[in-house]
Amino acid sequence: MAKPIIVQKFGGSSVANVDRIKAVAQRICETKTKKNNIVVVVSALGDTTDDLVELAAKISEHPPEREMDMLMSTGEQISCALVAMAVKELGHDAVSFTGAQVGILTDDTHTKAKIQKIGARAIRKALKENKIVIVAGFQGVTKDNEITTLGRGGSDLTAVALAFAINAKVCEIFTDVEGIYTTDPRIVREAKKIKEITFDEMLEMASLGAQVMQPRSIEVARRFNIPLHVRSSFSKEEGTMIVKNTQKLEDISVIGITCNKAEAKITICGVQDKPGVAAEIFTQISKAGVMVDTIVQNVGYARQTDISFTVLKSDLAKALKATNAIAEKLKTGEVLHDKNIARISIVGSGMRSHRGVAAKMFQTLAEHEVNIDMITTSDISVSCIIEQSQAEKAVKALHKVFNLEG
Numbered sequence: 001m002a003k004p005i006i007v008q009k010f011g012g013s014s015v016a017n018v019d020r021i022k023a024v025a026q027r028i029c030e031t032k033t034k035k036n037n038i039v040v041v042v043s044a045l046g047d048t049t050d051d052l053v054e055l056a057a058k059i060s061e062h063p064p065e066r067e068m069d070m071l072m073s074t075g076e077q078i079s080c081a082l083v084a085m086a087v088k089e090l091g092h093d094a095v096s097f098t099g100a101q102v103g104i105l106t107d108d109t110h111t112k113a114k115i116q117k118i119g120a121r122a123i124r125k126a127l128k129e130n131k132i133v134i135v136a137g138f139q140g141v142t143k144d145n146e147i148t149t150l151g152r153g154g155s156d157l158t159a160v161a162l163a164f165a166i167n168a169k170v171c172e173i174f175t176d177v178e179g180i181y182t183t184d185p186r187i188v189r190e191a192k193k194i195k196e197i198t199f200d201e202m203l204e205m206a207s208l209g210a211q212v213m214q215p216r217s218i219e220v221a222r223r224f225n226i227p228l229h230v231r232s233s234f235s236k237e238e239g240t241m242i243v244k245n246t247q248k249l250e251d252i253s254v255i256g257i258t259c260n261k262a263e264a265k266i267t268i269c270g271v272q273d274k275p276g277v278a279a280e281i282f283t284q285i286s287k288a289g290v291m292v293d294t295i296v297q298n299v300g301y302a303r304q305t306d307i308s309f310t311v312l313k314s315d316l317a318k319a320l321k322a323t324n325a326i327a328e329k330l331k332t333g334e335v336l337h338d339k340n341i342a343r344i345s346i347v348g349s350g351m352r353s354h355r356g357v358a359a360k361m362f363q364t365l366a367e368h369e370v371n372i373d374m375i376t377t378s379d380i381s382v383s384c385i386i387e388q389s390q391a392e393k394a395v396k397a398l399h400k401v402f403n404l405e406g
């Protein structure tokens, strides 16, 4: 029978400098025993990718995306070679590969390509030769041999996809925090590490602003039921297991609270209340390449209504341009925008069987004099858009009310 395979992914901060690379190599060698095989996925050293993006911006205002992929993919190529050398120094056999070399085939959407297929032949061959395999994360290749990247944070996706392709028993995501916390420990000192969380909950937390893993990678892990272990490369502590079902006690309704300040709000006043208007507005915004999140439309009055929605702050300029154009065409009232907002969300699959969770959230915000601007819900989360300056206060209060301090 083939030996069980463990996939270990190390993020940028875990391989930020020579000492860290040596420490990671040590850790890899400790995990490798006679009874298992290791496949490692690495991110670029420290902030390399950001630095490369900045460098390109100094040369060109709109660098071609193909060339951006050529550029950004070099970061991970450096780190995988260095980690392979460091492992070899410790007396284990190792070999590094780029995404293309291990057959990570993607579509041709440069800078956010989707994985279509993974060959993994080179990996299987190297494992048979008892080598530790080190793969450059974040990158792939199209059928026409063009280098692509998988979107920022894409090394997580490489790790999860490889874990699936080679049937690994677990995929360990090493980072600079100890795991997933009940909320951001920088906001609430009493935040606790979560032992076990479901894919659904993790996906919800990641999509709502928890920045530990790339959401796309969690989606893939959920689809193929690949257990993930998020842990620190700086300590030996167990981290957080992300699994299909957890053994939670019945009385837990909320498992975590997120706070996201990356969005801005746009409001179109005085929109005609008749069929087709919302369709027209959001078609134009989507054509401008802007993703819209929460949308709220007021009840109509005198055949008019207001429509508010949120977009990423980084897309605000593009979104405003498109919105102003459509507002002019539809002869609506003013277009307003507000950058000083925060999205505060409570997440937990226990909400499916608990009543009054949303009411408790609103009550708590009211007691702390936090005004709610917009509300959205899913079956396992409730989000409120509030004024940004009140975000910390709100998160602290909710963390306490939902008993997350343990």
Ligand code: ASP
Residues within 6 Å of the ligand: 011, 012, 043, 044, 049, 050, 075, 137, 138, 151, 152, 153, 154, 155, 156
């Ligand atoms: N280096 C890439 C980034 O910073 C990929 C990754 O770190 O996962 O986005």
Ligand code: MG
Residues within 6 Å of the ligand: 011, 012, 043, 044, 046, 049, 153
């Ligand atoms: Mg990175």
